Amino acid sequence: EVQILESGGGLVQPGGSLRLSCAASGFTFSAYAMSWVRQAPGKGLEWVSTLGGSGGGTFYADSVKGRFTISRDNSKNTLYLQINSLRGEDTAVYYCAKALVGATLHAFDCWGQGTLVTVSS
Amino acid sequence: QSALTQPPSASGSPGQSVTISCTGTSSDVGAYNYVSWYQQHPGKAPKLIIYEVNKRPSGVPDRFSGSKSGNTASLTVSGLQAEDDADYYCSSYAGSSIHLVFGGGTKLTVL
Numbered sequence: 173e174v175q176i177l178e179s180g181g182g183l184v185q186p187g188g189s190l191r192l193s194c195a196a197s198g199f200t201f202s203a204y205a206m207s208w209v210r211q212a213p214g215k216g217l218e219w220v221s222t223l224g225g226s227g228g229g230t231f232y233a234d235s236v237k238g239r240f241t242i243s244r245d246n247s248k249n250t251l252y253l254q255i256n257s258l259r260g261e262d263t264a265v266y267y268c269a270k271a272l273v274g275a276t277l278h279a280f281d282c283w284g285q286g287t288l289v290t291v292s293s
Numbered sequence: 294q295s296a297l298t299q300p301p302s303a304s305g306s307p308g309q310s311v312t313i314s315c316t317g318t319s320s321d322v323g324a325y326n327y328v329s330w331y332q333q334h335p336g337k338a339p340k341l342i343i344y345e346v347n348k349r350p351s352g353v354p355d356r357f358s359g360s361k362s363g364n365t366a367s368l369t370v371s372g373l374q375a376e377d378d379a380d381y382y383c384s385s386y387a388g389s390s391i392h393l394v395f396g397g398g399t400k401l402t403v404l
Contacts (some may be wrong), residue, residue: 209339217331217339217382219393231392272344277393278327278386279344286338 174198174282178268180183181213181287188258192287194251194268202226202246205271207280208253210264210289221253231277236262258291265289296394297322297383304402305373313399315366315383319392323364326388330359332355334379334397343368370401378403 180192194206198218205228221242222231230242241254251268265288269280298316305311315322315330322328329364330343341350346366356371366385370377383396 188380216398217333217384219384219395222392231320267338272341272350275344278325278333278384279329279341280339281341281344281350283338283340 174270176268176270176282176284178266178284178287181266181289183290183292184258185293186258186260186291188291189254189256190258190269190289192253192255192266192289194253194284196249196268196270198249199270201244201249205276206244206251207271207277207291208242208251209267209269209280209283210262211267211286212261212264215264217258218264218275223251224269224276228276255289258289260291263289263291296387296391297385298394299381299383299396299399301397302400302402304404305370306404307373307375309373309403310369310371311373312367312369313381313383315368315385315386315396317364317366317385317394319364321364321385321387321391322361322366323384324388326361328359328361328366330357330366331382331384332377332379333382339382362380369382373403375403377401 207222265286270282272279272281331339
């Protein structure tokens, strides 16, 4: 059974940093692209970033480019998102999602339950 | 403002059919057959129900179907059931610069 579990969220001041983690199991982690998608309170979904499987590319939404860094440790089956220079508009639940086989970033077939990042002074 | 436009709400009675539209541009929906639809119940993670315009992942009932015409994609839910009451989001690949865009979501109410 595929399982995805995010952690690392919390309350952070504007300008601060956090590192989110996403632990995955139940599939060959290294073979799949993994993504972060966020959802501000009461709002819709927003794609944030995608990192391809082994040898795959790295992609960012313009809204986070230069501030967020996606990475993965295939030996630990874990995806990360380093988020710096946080702004109020970054407040959201951050979901980790697995790409559908062969999809890279246009379809996500498994999602975690999300971790809440709140940016406030 | 979301990149893809969805109606904020839709509704139908049990057993009826409802269609939700998702309008983009010739740079996203119109350019690629990479439209997906997600169902999200309150407080839960999204669930993939349609990918590549009209394909259903294993386990998704065939009451859910997708289509596309020009720059507009559509999700049709047939034989509405109480558990279909949820938010629905479309997404589309948008090329190598923007990559992926979502719609603003549609709240489907089963009356």
